[in-house]
Amino acid sequence: MNAKLNTKQPECWSIDPQARGLRVVLSLTHSLLLPFEHFIYSELESGDDEEVFKLTFATHEVILKGGHLHRLEAAVQRLELGTVAALPDRFERIAADTQPFIREIAILKRTGNDEDARA
DSSP: OOOOOOOOOOOSEEEOTTOSEEEEEEETTEEEEEEGGGEEEEEEEEOSSOEEEEEEESSEEEEEEEEOTHHHHHHHHTTOEEEEEOOOGGGGGGSOTTSOEEEEEEEEEEOTTSOEEEO
C-alpha cells in the first residue's frame, strides 16, 4: 500500500480577491466574519522578536501577533485578505523565512464611546 505524505505547510492566512470581509478563525468551533465595509484602518508595528498587526473595524479590533505580517498588510490594502488563524508555535519552524506566521489572535470589541473591552 502506497501512502502519500502530507507535505503541505500549514497556513494561517489566505487571500481571496473576491472577499467581502475578513474571516477570523479563533478555534475549530468559533470564528468571526468582519465585513470590509466596516474596516477603518490597520497598523503594523515591527519589534525585534515579533510583529503586531492591528486591524480596526467599526465594531471590533483584531490584533495579530507573529512574523512577516507585512504580506497580510499588503493583502488588506487590496481588500483581499480572506482568512486569518493562529497556529501553534511548533509550526513556526517549518514556515519559510518569508512566509507570514500568526502566533496569536486577540479580538477587542469596540464600545459606543470608542473604548475597547475584551470580547
